[in-house]
Amino acid sequence: MKLKRQTWNNILIFSVVIFFGLMLLPDYLRHQRQSNAMPEGVIALVDSRSEVLSLRFAHLTLTRTLDGWQTDKPLVISQQSLPSGG
Secondary structure, rough: OOOOHHHHHHHHHHHHHHHHHHHHHHHHHHHHHHHHHOOOOOOOOOOOOOOOEEOOOOOOOOEOOOOOEEEEOOOOOHHOOOOOOO
């Protein structure tokens, strides 16, 4: 069975695409592993898939609600300590 010229062209194009894919795959996989890795010296306190609902400190508890983060005690913050909005 003899293949037509167009069939050989398709086989050649497909082979080149597969070849480039195989050549680029190791770099792509290495990049994916590095982007998911923690920077050196950083320790994860919770699993990255976890959702933090509250933070408890010695004198303060922050709780996440639908409106944002709220404290269990009122905070007194001076206007000078807030960042300017400009």
